[in-house]
Amino acid sequence: MSFSKVLSAAVKGMDIEFVYVEADVSNGLPVFNMVGYLSSEVKEAGERVRTAVRNSGLDFPAKRVVINLSPATLKKRGASFDLPIALAVLAALGQIPAERLRGSLAIGELGLDGSVRKVPGILPIMMEASKENHVACCIVPKENAAEAALVENISVVGVESLEQAVLFLRGKIQLKEVCRKKKNSRVHIVQEPDFADICGQENVKRAAEIAVAGGHNLLLIGPPGSGKTMAAKCLPGILPPVSREESMEITKIYSVMGMLDENTPLITRRPFREVHHTATRAALTGGGLVPRPGEISLAHGGVLFLDELPEFRKSVLEVLRQPLESRMIQISRAHGKYSFPAGFMLVAAMNPCPCGRFPAPECVCTPAQIQGYLGKISQPFLDRIDLCAEASRVKYEDLSAKKRGEDSAEIRRRVCRARKIQQDRYKKTEIRVNAELGSRELKKFCELGSDEQKLMSQAFSILNLTARAYHRIIRTARTIADLDGAEQIRTEHLNEAIGYRVVDKRYWRQQ
Numbered sequence: 201m202s203f204s205k206v207l208s209a210a211v212k213g214m215d216i217e218f219v220y221v222e223a224d225v226s227n228g229l230p231v232f233n234m235v236g237y238l239s240s241e242v243k244e245a246g247e248r249v250r251t252a253v254r255n256s257g258l259d260f261p262a263k264r265v266v267i268n269l270s271p272a273t274l275k276k277r278g279a280s281f282d283l284p285i286a287l288a289v290l291a292a293l294g295q296i297p298a299e300r301l302r303g304s305l306a307i308g309e310l311g312l313d314g315s316v317r318k319v320p321g322i323l324p325i326m327m328e329a330s331k332e333n334h335v336a337c338c339i340v341p342k343e344n345a346a347e348a349a350l351v352e353n354i355s356v357v358g359v360e361s362l363e364q365a366v367l368f369l370r371g372k373i374q375l376k377e378v379c380r381k382k383k384n385s386r387v388h389i390v391q392e393p394d395f396a397d398i399c400g401q402e403n404v405k406r407a408a409e410i411a412v413a414g415g416h417n418l419l420l421i422g423p424p425g426s427g428k429t430m431a432a433k434c435l436p437g438i439l440p441p442v443s444r445e446e447s448m449e450i451t452k453i454y455s456v457m458g459m460l461d462e463n464t465p466l467i468t469r470r471p472f473r474e475v476h477h478t479a480t481r482a483a484l485t486g487g488g489l490v491p492r493p494g495e496i497s498l499a500h501g502g503v504l505f506l507d508e509l510p511e512f513r514k515s516v517l518e519v520l521r522q523p524l525e526s527r528m529i530q531i532s533r534a535h536g537k538y539s540f541p542a543g544f545m546l547v548a549a550m551n552p553c554p555c556g557r558f559p560a561p562e563c564v565c566t567p568a569q570i571q572g573y574l575g576k577i578s579q580p581f582l583d584r585i586d587l588c589a590e591a592s593r594v595k596y597e598d599l600s601a602k603k604r605g606e607d608s609a610e611i612r613r614r615v616c617r618a619r620k621i622q623q624d625r626y627k628k629t630e631i632r633v634n635a636e637l638g639s640r641e642l643k644k645f646c647e648l649g650s651d652e653q654k655l656m657s658q659a660f661s662i663l664n665l666t667a668r669a670y671h672r673i674i675r676t677a678r679t680i681a682d683l684d685g686a687e688q689i690r691t692e693h694l695n696e697a698i699g700y701r702v703v704d705k706r707y708w709r710q711q
């Protein structure tokens with residue numbers, strides 16, 4: 201046998217393409233030729249594979265070796281083809297039985313000493329492989345084995361070295377199939393800031409509760425030191441638990457980025473991503489020659505927190521507009537379009553003016569300064585904020601109060617109850633939370649009575665609302681009604697929702 205073939209896979213954005221690695225060994229000039237639309241990293245595999253094979257105590261005779269990676273239309277990148285290339289060559293040389301390779305998928309980077317190193321994107325690859333009937337077994341780096349085993353219906357073998365993979369394929373050693381953990385048995389107890397530690401600021405706490413309950417976007421405005429950042433950092437403590445489906449969705453993104461923990465790969469908590477204002481557009485939305493997910497995708501299913509909002513470059517904020525509507529981001533490249541999930545809840549915090557004291561009389565800024573500062577946030581961006589809450593200066597009575605405020609666990613219980621109501625209501629749809637309601641669904645699920653309609657028509661003209669802002673008020677009111685356990689949205693729910701829109705009008709009205 202001088203020819204053999206091994207199945208492998210490539211990650212392209214969040215998508216997977218299967219790749220066949222073919223090896224042909226013949227007598228002739230000893231060369232190692234690789235073809236099949238390869239990037240330079242893949243071409244370098246030749247050296248790595250030859251050295252790794254020799255250092256694993258295996259024979260590498262001086263023969264003519266040709267490697268082909270198909271399909272030829274797909275550009276192959278990265279070092280993850282090292283292991284399948286080595287196995288294909290060894291099978292073509294007759295050192296491992298070729299039939300053992302049939303029905304197997306192999307992936308992994310090789311070190312010169314023959315060690316097999318972890319690669320990104322194992323989880324989506326396993327998910328795709330499990331849909332293929334002909335893939336029975338996957339040989340993956342040991343460090344990726346727990347991650348691979350998150351997928352059911354496929355047997356996973358984790359190898360530490362090329363030698364181990366060879367001995368396994370020769371049937372010389374039994375490698376225990378990685379056992380599937382039912383759940384992450386150890387529950388991480390993370391000490392998080394708790395809402396009970398924030399003095400006063402009841403309106404901020406209430407706005408945070410509503411925002412999390414319905415997945416709405418939240419803007420906190422207030423003077424420095426009023427606890428906006430602290431309130432935002434308390435949010436993870438009231439986020440509802442993730443479903444298995446969401447957990448896999450989130451884990452898949454972190455897998456592509458190679459950011460999973462080796463032992464407990466499954467992400468079971470909603471992400472909270474704080475982005476610094478120096479972040480570039482690519483870091484935020486994803487980018488690169490072959491695009492990789494950015495912060496907005498890493499925040500999928502959780503919170504994206506932007507502190508000091510006006511410090512962000514305007515162009516960076518504007519790119520958030522599209523994903524805030526569509527809950528995903530598309531990136532175009534000459535060789536194709538990529539899309540990444542970006543269903544995050546936006547939380548932002550800002551001072552009301554450069555000195556931080558506006559609209560109090562102590563503010564020392566000129567009207568032009570204030571306008572310039574607030575003007576960094578465009579109206580279309582503001583239209584995508586559902587709730588705007590004002591953090592006030594801490595009052596002495598609140599500081600000296602003996603009684604602690606309500607703790608996060610209590611708030612989280614109410615959030616979970618409201619989420620359950622939404623889950624039941626949207627059972628037969630793709631919608632998970634009120635924030636995802638489209639204009640058609642709004643009509644169906646948020647019908648208003650005549651008093652409520654009258655109120656909204658007044659608000660529409662007095663507050664000079666855009667259609668987008670109008671819809672956002674109704675979605676927020678739906679969540680407030682859900683927290684209240686009310687089936688119908690009533691005027692008090694609408695009034696509270698409108699109240700959160702009035703705050704931003706107070707600051708931005710002048711413009």
Ligand SMILES: [Zn+2]
Pocket residue numbers: 553554555556557558563564565
């Ligand atoms: Zn000021």
